[in-house]
Amino acid sequence: MTVPIFRKINIVVYKPGKSNLSKNKEVIKLSANESALGISPRVKKIL
Numbered sequence: 788m789t790v791p792i793f794r795k796i797n798i799v800v801y802k803p804g805k806s807n808l809s810k811n812k813e814v815i816k817l818s819a820n821e822s823a824l825g826i827s828p829r830v831k832k833i834l
Contacts, residue, residue, distance in 0.1 A: 826834075
């Protein structure tokens with residue numbers, strides 16, 4: 788088994804509920820359904 792190598796990366800801090808999208812666009816908020824594994828194949832098939 789390999790040991791993960793940790794390193795510092797420059798990323799923007801996640802702010803829950805914040806959106807940079809225009810208020811005039813239709814937005815579907817998925818924060819309650821987010822997963823670190825990504826979307827399932829069944830959802831990908833629908834989208």
